[in-house]
Amino acid sequence: MAETDAQALKRAALDHLWMSSRDWSRTEEEGGPRIAVQADGIRFTDSDGKTWIDVRGGYSSVNVGYGRAEIAEAAHEQMLRLHYFPQTSVTETQVRLFRKLAEITPGNLERTWATTGGSEANETAVKIARSYHRRTGESGRYRVIGRRGSYHGATQGVMWLGGYDGLSDFYPAYPGIVHAPQPNPYRCEKGGATPSECAVRCAKAVEDLIEFHGADTVAAVIAEPVSASAGNAVPGGEYWPMLRQICDRHGVILIADEVVTGFGRTGKMFGLDHWGVVPDIMTMSKGISSSYLPIGGAIVTAEIADRFAADHDHFRQALTFGGHPVSAAAALKNIEIIESEGLVQNAAEIGAYFKDRLRELAERFRFIGDVRGIGLMLTVEFVSDRQTNERFPKSLGLGEKLTERFHREGLLLEASERMVSFYPPLCITRSEVDEIVDGVSVSLSETAAELSLR
Numbered sequence: 001m002a003e004t005d006a007q008a009l010k011r012a013a014l015d016h017l018w019m020s021s022r023d024w025s026r027t028e029e030e031g032g033p034r035i036a037v038q039a040d041g042i043r044f045t046d047s048d049g050k051t052w053i054d055v056r057g058g059y060s061s062v063n064v065g066y067g068r069a070e071i072a073e074a075a076h077e078q079m080l081r082l083h084y085f086p087q088t089s090v091t092e093t094q095v096r097l098f099r100k101l102a103e104i105t106p107g108n109l110e111r112t113w114a115t116t117g118g119s120e121a122n123e124t125a126v127k128i129a130r131s132y133h134r135r136t137g138e139s140g141r142y143r144v145i146g147r148r149g150s151y152h153g154a155t156q157g158v159m160w161l162g163g164y165d166g167l168s169d170f171y172p173a174y175p176g177i178v179h180a181p182q183p184n185p186y187r188c189e190k191g192g193a194t195p196s197e198c199a200v201r202c203a204k205a206v207e208d209l210i211e212f213h214g215a216d217t218v219a220a221v222i223a224e225p226v227s228a229s230a231g232n233a234v235p236g237g238e239y240w241p242m243l244r245q246i247c248d249r250h251g252v253i254l255i256a257d258e259v260v261t262g263f264g265r266t267g268k269m270f271g272l273d274h275w276g277v278v279p280d281i282m283t284m285s286k287g288i289s290s291s292y293l294p295i296g297g298a299i300v301t302a303e304i305a306d307r308f309a310a311d312h313d314h315f316r317q318a319l320t321f322g323g324h325p326v327s328a329a330a331a332l333k334n335i336e337i338i339e340s341e342g343l344v345q346n347a348a349e350i351g352a353y354f355k356d357r358l359r360e361l362a363e364r365f366r367f368i369g370d371v372r373g374i375g376l377m378l379t380v381e382f383v384s385d386r387q388t389n390e391r392f393p394k395s396l397g398l399g400e401k402l403t404e405r406f407h408r409e410g411l412l413l414e415a416s417e418r419m420v421s422f423y424p425p426l427c428i429t430r431s432e433v434d435e436i437v438d439g440v441s442v443s444l445s446e447t448a449a450e451l452s453l454r
Ligand SMILES: Cc1ncc(COP(=O)(O)O)c(C=O)c1O
Pocket: 059, 116, 117, 118, 119, 120, 122, 151, 152, 153, 154, 224, 228, 257, 258, 259, 260, 285, 286
C-alpha cells in the first residue's frame, strides 16, 4: 500500500472506527491502528510492510491459520449458487454442517440451533435451558450459575454470566445470575492447596450455591472447559466429572461454552473430551470456521431437543443470519481441514512443546510465577514474589513495556501486568514456536533490565 494511502486510511480509522476494547486516543499515541493487509499461516503483513506473527490467532479463533484458499473457494461457490435460504427452507451445506457437528461432538449432542457468534450461542443456550424446564413443568427454574472471571460474551444477558473489569458501566445487572469460584489451582479462591483439592472445593461450591438457592430455582450452570478470560487455568481432574454429577443430582442443565476450546484448540476436538464429560448443551463459534466467516451455535442433546418438537412447544427465536449458508460452507471446509491435516494432534504436540519452552523461561525469570494451559491456549503469569504470588502494581507499566517490546520483535501479543496468553493458529510448527519464544525471551530480558526485575 502506498504510504500516503496508508496514512489516510489510518486517519480515517482514528476518526470513524470504534475498535473492540480500545480507545482511539491511545491507539493514536501508539501510532495505530495497525492496518493488516495480507496473511498466510501464522503471519500477517501490515500497511507499513512489516510482517508479524499473530500469536493470538485473531481472537483465539483462527484455528487453521490464515490464507486458506479452499475455505474462500467453498464460500465463493456457495455464494454463487445460493447465498441465502428462502424462508422455511435450508441449504445442503447447512444440513451437512449440522450433521457433521452431531458426529464430532461427544455423546448424544444431536441438534444445533445456529447463530452468528459466541455471545448469541450462549444467549441461546440459556434461553433453551430455561424454556426446557418450562416444558418439563419446572417453570421456577430460572437462575443460571456462572463463574467469576469467566467470559461468555458481550450482549446484555450473557455478559453478566462471567466477570471482568468495567462491567459496572452497564448496571443494572441482569437478574437471576449467581457466581461460583473459578477452579484456578494457582490462586484457588477456596484455598485448595493442590489442583485436586481446588477442583473438588470449587465443584462443591457450585453444589452449595444450588442448595442455598434451592435446586427448583436453578436452570443451568455454564462454564468454559478451560477459561481463557481467567488465564487458561486447567482445573484438576475431578472438577468436570463432579460438575456433571452435581447437575444430574439436582436436575440442572450443564452448558459447556466451547467457543474458544472447541475445534482442536486444547489438543482434543473439544475441551471436555479431556475429561470424557458430555454436557447437555455445548456452545461453539470462533474455531468452527477459523473466523473465515461469522457463525456459531448451541448443540443440545436429543433429550432436550425433543421437548421442543411439538408445534406449540417450538423454540421461539429467529436470527436472520444464524447459521448463514455461506458461513456454513466455510465452516464445513474448515472442519475438513482440521481433520485431514491432523491439527488437533498438532495442537496437542506443539502445545506441549510450547509449554516446555515457556517453562524454560520461568527458570530464567523469577518474575514468572506460573506457566499453564493446555494445547495451544497457554499463559505465563507474572508475580513480584514467588512465595506470596503477589502481583505487580499496574502503575509499574509492566504490561505496556512488555507489549511494546513484543511488537518490536514482530509478535502480535498483548501483555498485562498480570499475564500474557498465547493462542497461535493450530498449524504452527516447532520452529515457529522457537521464533516466538526467542522474541518473548528478548522482550522479558530487556523489560526486566529496565524495571530492575529478577
Ligand atoms: C469463552 C467465550 N465465550 C463466548 C464468547 C463470545 O463470542 P463472540 O465474541 O463471538 O460473541 C467469547 C469471545 O471471546 C469467549 O471467549
